[in-house]
Amino acid sequence: MTPASNPASETSNTGIRTPLVPSPWLQWLYLALAVGGAVFPWLANADYIREYGQAFDLTQFIELANVNPAARSLSRDLLIGASAITIWIIVEARRLKMRGLWIVLLGSVTIAFAFAAPFFLFLRERRLLEISRGASTQP
Numbered sequence: 001m002t003p004a005s006n007p008a009s010e011t012s013n014t015g016i017r018t019p020l021v022p023s024p025w026l027q028w029l030y031l032a033l034a035v036g037g038a039v040f041p042w043l044a045n046a047d048y049i050r051e052y053g054q055a056f057d058l059t060q061f062i063e064l065a066n067v068n069p070a071a072r073s074l075s076r077d078l079l080i081g082a083s084a085i086t087i088w089i090i091v092e093a094r095r096l097k098m099r100g101l102w103i104v105l106l107g108s109v110t111i112a113f114a115f116a117a118p119f120f121l122f123l124r125e126r127r128l129l130e131i132s133r134g135a136s137t138q139p
Contacts, residue, residue, distance in 0.1 A: 027125035030118045037114030038107075082113045089120045098127045 048064075049056055065075040086108065093101040100123050108116035 023125070024129060027122050027129070030122035030125060033118035034115050034122055037116075037118055038111050041112035041114050078113065082108070082117075085113075085117055089117070092124065093120070096124065096127050096131070098123055 045056070048061065052060060052064075062075075064071070066072045086105075089104060090101065092098075093104075104116050104120045104123065107119060
């Protein structure tokens, strides 16, 4: 099916293909996931700091993240998955002419990827709604 014949999307006046009916509630679900993605990893980070010293020793943290096969599996899974999604986030943000990409990228390395990915989806959903509203006001 070609993009022009896809009934589930439309092209806005900006030339960007978007879903016909973006879901307004979806952005709030993504925002709730972003909040959880910020809080829960940092609770674990706080436990790590309490248990292993006042400073956040990144080298030791990485060593502990690779201490056994299960930890290595999760660490490598996150590294590869987060790398792929980060590339998509950058490409998609540019394609949709989104604002706030710097917050997503900075949040990914300073807060958690579990925050950054859903926060990006929140911003993306808001942008799709903005595009949809702009397209609906055009004749």
